[in-house]
Amino acid sequence: MSELDLRTAAASAAPVRRARPSVSEIFAMAFVLFLAVATVVPGLLSSIDPNAIAARDAFQGPSPEHWFGTDESGRDVYSRVIAGTSTSLLIGVSATVIGVTLGLILGVIAGFGGRILDFSVNRTIEVLFAFPGLLLALLVIVIAGPGPVTATIAVGLSTAPGYARIIRGQLAGIRSSGYVESARVLGHGPRRILTRHILPNALAPLMVLATLGIGQAVVWASALSYLGLGAQPPSAEWGAMLSAGRTYIGTAWWLTVFPGLMIVLTTIATTILGRSLTRRTAGRR
Amino acid sequence: MTPGSAGSRPAQRSRGFRGIRWLLVRLGGAIFVLWAVATLTFFAIRLIPGDPAEAVLGGPGSQASQETLDQVRQDYGLDLPLAVQYLNALGRLLTGDLGTSYALKVPVSDLLGAQIGGTLVLAFTALCVAWLIALLLSVWSTGGGRVAAAVGQGIELTSAALPHFWLATVLIAIFSSTLGWLPPVSTATPAGLVLPTLTLAIPLAGFLAQVMRETLLDTLDAPFIVSARARGESERGIRLRHALRHASLPAISLSGWALGYLISGAVVVETIFARPGLGRTLLQAVTLRDVPIVTGVVLLVALVYIIMTVVTDAASRLADPRLRNAEAQP
Amino acid sequence: MTAPDTLLEVEGLSVSFGDTEVVRNLSFHVSRGECVAIVGESGSGKSVTARSLLGLAGRGSRVTSSTLSVAGRDLTAASERDWRRIRGSQIGLVLQDALVSLDPLRPIGREIGDVLRLHSPLSAENARSRVLELLASVGMPNPERAITQRSGELSGGLRQRALIASAIALDPPLLIADEPTTALDVSIQARILDLLADVKSRGTGILLISHDLAVVSAIADRVLVMKGGRIVESGNTQELLALPREEYTRRLISAVPTDKPRRVPLVPDAMPVPAPTVHSTQDAMAPVVLEARGLTKSFPSPSSPFLAVDDVSFTLRRGETLGLVGESGSGKTTVARLVLALAPADGGAVLLEGGAFSELRERDRRPLRRKVGAIYQDSLSSFDPRADVRRILTDASELAPKADRHSVGELLDAVGLSPAVAKARPLHLSGGQRQRVSIARALAARPDVIVCDEPVSALDVTIQAQVLDLLDRLQAERGLSYLFISHDLGVIRHMSDRVAVMKNGRIVETGDAARVFDHPQHPYTAQLVADAPRLVDAL
DSSP: OHHHHHHHHHHOOOOOOOOOOOHHHHHHHHHHHHHHHHHHOGGGTOOSOTTOOOGGGTTOOOOSSSTTOBOTTOOBHHHHHHHHHHHHHHHHHHHHHHHHHHHHHHHHHHHHSHHHHHHHHHHHHHHHHTSTTTHHHHHHHHHHOSSHHHHHHHHHHHHHHHHHHHHHHHHHHHHTSHHHHHHHHHTOOHHHHIIIIIHHHHHHHHHHHHHHHHHHHHHHHHHHHHTTSSSOTTSOOHHHHHHHHGGGTTTOTHHHHHHHHHHHHHHHHHHHHHHHHHHHHHHTO | OOGGGGOOOOOOSOHHHHHHHHHHHHHHHHHHHHHHHHHHHHHHGGGSSSOHHHHHTTSGGGOOOHHHHHHHHHHTTTTSOHHHHHHHHHHHHHTTOOOBOTTTOSBHHHHHHHHHHHHHHHHHHHHHHHHHHHHHHHHHHHHSHHHHHHHHHHHHHHHHHOOHHHHHHHHIIIIIIISOOSOSSOOSSHHHHHHHHHHHHHHHHHHHHHHHHHHHHHHHTSHHHHHHHHTTOOHHHIIIIIIHHHHHHHHHHHHHHHHHHHHHHHHHHHHHTTOOSHHHHHHHHHHHTOHHHHHHHHHHHHHHHHHHHHHHHHHHHHHOHHHHHHHHOO | OOOTTEEEEEEEEEEEETTEEEEEEEEEEEETTOEEEEEOOTTSSHHHHHHHTTTOOOTTEEEEOSEEEETTEEOTTOOHHHHHHHBTTTEEEEOSOHHHHSOTTSBHHHHHHHHHHHHOOOOHHHHHHHHHHHHHHTTOSOHHHHTTOBGGGSOHHHHHHHHHHHHSTTOOSEEEEESTTTTSOHHHHHHHHHHHHHHHHTTOEEEEEESOHHHHHHHOSEEEEEETTEEEEEEEHHHHHHSOOSHHHHHHHHHOOTTOOTTOOSSTTOOOOOOOSSOOTTOTTSOEEEEEEEEEEEEOOSSSOEEEEEEEEEEEETTOEEEEEEOTTSSHHHHHHHHTTSSOOSEEEEEETTEESTTSOHHHHHHHHTTEEEEOSSOGGGSOTTOOHHHHHHHHHTTSOGGGOOOHHHHHHHTTOOGGGGGSOGGGSOHHHHHHHHHHHHHHTOOSEEEEESTTTTSOHHHHHHHHHHHHHHHHHHTOEEEEEESOHHHHHHHOSEEEEEETTEEEEEEEHHHHHHSOOSHHHHHHHHHSOOSGGGO
16 A cells, blocks of 8 residues: 555645644554664563574464464574564665665656656656556566565565655645745745755655655565565564464464564554654644 | 636536547557556566576576577577567567466466456455445544544554455464364355455555545535535435545545555465465466566556556546546646 | 514524633624624634534534524524524525535535425425526526536636525525625625625525625624624624724724725824835836836647736836736736746746846846745745744845845844744744735845735735735835735725736726726726725715
8 A cells, every 4th residue: 555655644734733642653652662672682572592493392372481482393483573573674674765765766857857857757657557566576576586685676666656756746846835936036046945945845754755665665575575585484584484384374373473463563653653753744834 | 826826717618528538648648558568578577687598498407408499589589689579579469469478388368368357356356345344434433433533543554554465364364264164265156255355355445444534524524514514414414415425536546556456465365365366377477487477467467457547537537527627727 | 672573583602612712602683684794803703603503513512502593493402403404494504615615526406406305395306496496596697507517617606606596595584694705706796795685685684704894884784793702892884884882893994995095004093104215106207116018928728828918018116006906817916927037928028127037047037036026825835834934034135135134133023023933933823924924034135126916815804904004114114116916906905006907817907096996997997896895885
């Protein structure tokens, strides 16, 4: 649901208010903090070695000892989920950076390059939109072969057209805005208008877009891993863990449920944060 | 001092004429996009490292003789200049010929022709179910006070965040493995369609419901709702006769995009439920690097997507006269 | 005390949202065939009052009253069901601008037919002919066609007629009209007021809600002046306008610019506008600052290019105001854009102090731009959302010649704002404050000419009066020249030395303001003057 969710979030004029953080915002911030700790110092959250094999302990359900149970080799699922955070987030964040950067380049070319360039970029975006969802990513993988790096690039590429379209629209809106016009009327030059009015006003929403996009990128990247095209087992990446646990779905549900839950919570948290950022930046208008 | 405020007269031409003109322009654009998709795909797959002839014979490990390789090159037209190959490919496309699968050695069009039905049935069913869920959810969450609004928003947010692959696994765990109500493998029976449809529909419904709820709330604040209430219209009449119409507009215009999203999601869902279809075929072809099938599926999906966007745009125009009138203004 | 023909009886009406009371202890009545107007500025509680009479005060509201009766029915304890039966059949409601007050997705015929469907047992066939009858009775030129059209497909005047038709479909004894003519052109406004007068003459009681005393004086028998949720004064229209007892009413009446001579302050007890220091306004020898020669501009449109500005020429002398008046779509805003060189003209030229302006290349024009300032109707959107007032003003004053720069404090003082405003963002300022900031910004660049495009159209009338007085004072102090654009004849006449009347892209008449308005030569000008509502007619 990438670009449309982002577009409505960017376009909607939220009510002006500076409220205390809501319950959901507190949850989102707490979860992001948890993810940050799991990425930087996973040892703080789990003392068990995520790769320690103990055949005797295989397929144990959740217990005080193994919060999320154990897998087919007796590895502790909770510590694997924690250990997988860095990989999954790294892929998601890098893909978002790639997507936003490409989108920014395309959007700026369209926004400032004159009518012909704007037209061509617009058609390009339209053409790329005809490869819906994962399709563009799959095409990239056919060309470059599977693997975590290709998957990252593939997800980044397939989100780029959505970002490009929003950025182009925002630049167009700012360029024809009353304040840019009144700066022209006063006699300010184009470079000054660009650096003082257009860029600062365009960049703030971009950060919001990126926040909203990270959850999406994590989902897509783990979908590719799940299909065996991204990170491969025994890597503790969430999608790969899910893929590996799929075989035992009838007997050991915890192998799939917990890594999946992390993906879902990550998406929810980034969505909540992105929206509250949208509201807060809109509140400055 | 906006450019549009200079004022203008609507074009003095008949509505029908404008409609036909609009459709022709729109179809022209669609054909351009389709051509661009075909061209982009054709040249993109040339970026694949290695010899396509070897790929036909099963990859670099096949140790095929020079004669066999030459024979394959000739059969597949790979010895011709790139421009000629491109024009040949375009020409074949016009006749509906998508080439021959490297791995299965059968015409791609036959292969996909047999698969597309299953995928479209799945995607359209999921679209309808998603619409229905979104409609009920948004009407309920906007009409039931503060608790319903908060719960509704929570449901929307969560379901929109559910990845297909995880939702499918969880649904199987609950309804097949534990309760035993529905088959974990998608059979041709209606029961076999339930879990794949739900997997695709629930996240989409969450997203659609968000959009519909926002529009519903905006609409209920509009002055014409006050007018309608002042006429003595009941709360139900307000919703049925006015608000829902407005709320369905964004959902209609999003349906083209949504179908693309669903077909893309079918890659995962068909694989998990072992359901024959384009998505599963595509995934297998990606794994085997069976280029003709991949390009075939990509082109086919692009075609479906483009047709669907033209249809939804036309439907939006029919449902919302403001879109038609806006074109009359310069 | 209830007279037999009393339609609406209100005693002790209070409305509150949470802890804030927005309407306090209101009492009034409306009789058959009578028009009672509630006049007040934004936030006075007049609209909430109107809606609470229909049981539509809104979510979270608490409405109490000791008496509330319509056509003899007690509504103090009406249930939602009771209200639904009353709405439409006993009380009709007309809101501002039917573009948004009629469902844009439904044909007019359906919208009007809804009232019949809800309250009467008419068959579909009979309902249709009744709708056609109604549309004809409100002066819809082609009812058969109109019932299939949607509000967006009709012009502003026609859709307002359709809205009125839907409100009077069942001939309710009471009609509530909330700003029914706001945002309409004067000629259309006059026709709609005629239509309402017609409805009144058929015995319907009308409760008119308006911010515009001039509109009210044209039709109302009695006036209630509201402020801060209370009625501050009420009485017979003529008497109230001629001899207002309350200070607030006096300010309100004084603020109406219509027929107030040039340079007489609109705010009572204000400092008199100083005599112009630089040049006399009537000084024909004052140098020409700005000149437009044969300006032409067309826009592409699906059928044929639309000529928005057609051979427009005028001159503007130092210290003078040229008023440019016209209805929507007359091309006056496009003229402003051409003068500001925001859009290239197809033909003709704008000259500044006798030299080229519009014909220069942008690079060469840029140093001259500061001499032609601008004030916009929607000032908020003309401010960078990230900037506070200080930055807005320093950005602009950097363009003034070095020796001649104002400090932020001086600028704020010149427009009557406190220095504390410098730290605020425009979003957090009131409409009047924003417009003052935008005037200060224009002054900061030390302009010779200021193009004022509908500068007071979005403001309440007392705020409008303050801003107009401010513009007058600044002109006299600094010898500024204004190109003053407005649709409001009253404002134009009060502010202008000379006027140009625009219609369909052409200037149809130009000349000394008093001459044009008192002895119009062109029939269109004469019609405009006749249609503009004026307070004096009521006196």
